[in-house]
Amino acid sequence: MSIETPPADAPRRRFLATITTGILSIIGGILGVIGGGAVLSSTGGRQEDWLAASALHDLPDNEPTAVTLSVMRVDGYREALVRRTIFLVKTGESEVAAFDATCTHLGCLVGWDPQGQVFKCPCHGGIFDRSGAVMEGPPPEGLMKIATRVDGNRVMVQA
Ligand code: FES
Numbered sequence: 001m002s003i004e005t006p007p008a009d010a011p012r013r014r015f016l017a018t019i020t021t022g023i024l025s026i027i028g029g030i031l032g033v034i035g036g037g038a039v040l041s042s043t044g045g046r047q048e049d050w051l052a053a054s055a056l057h058d059l060p061d062n063e064p065t066a067v068t069l070s071v072m073r074v075d076g077y078r079e080a081l082v083r084r085t086i087f088l089v090k091t092g093e094s095e096v097a098a099f100d101a102t103c104t105h106l107g108c109l110v111g112w113d114p115q116g117q118v119f120k121c122p123c124h125g126g127i128f129d130r131s132g133a134v135m136e137g138p139p140p141e142g143l144m145k146i147a148t149r150v151d152g153n154r155v156m157v158q159a
Helices: 010-044
Strands: 050-055 065-075 078-092 095-100 111-113 118-120 134-136 148-151 154-158
Touching: 050 065, 050 078, 078 154, 095 148
Parallel strands: none
Antiparallel strands: 050 154, 065 078, 078 095, 111 118, 148 154
16 A cells, blocks of 8 residues: 655645736736726727707807817826817708818818808918818818707707
8 A cells, every 4th residue: 555645845836836826817907907998998088978069049050160169088097178179060950060170181270261261271271161171282181070969959069
């Protein structure tokens, strides 16, 4: 009859296995938090809420009106209140178009020229028509359109 004796280093092996498992668990937890934060920031980096931008009856027909919104932005783990200038254009009885006022060339803010009936960028001469399409200058694409909806007398925009 033989009796097996555990190797002399068995307690040490169990100790190392426990420590290794603990360290791997901590690393896995850290990676989970970082990965979870990246997923949340990629889907929640922009707040997709509807914001009240104007009263419908305050908007003149077919005349772009500049409005400045305060929008909460989430950037990674930071939150910041940023100002965003947009143009609202009442195109029908209860229809409103909206454009971001940021020029698509290098980011200057465009202004509405009521004489020329165009949006003009003061930086490099970019000109956009009232639908936001590029007419002249270096901007590579038209002004960014913003989703709108009208709730009663309130014009809502998707920030
Ligand atoms: S930033 Fe508007 S034309 Fe350059």
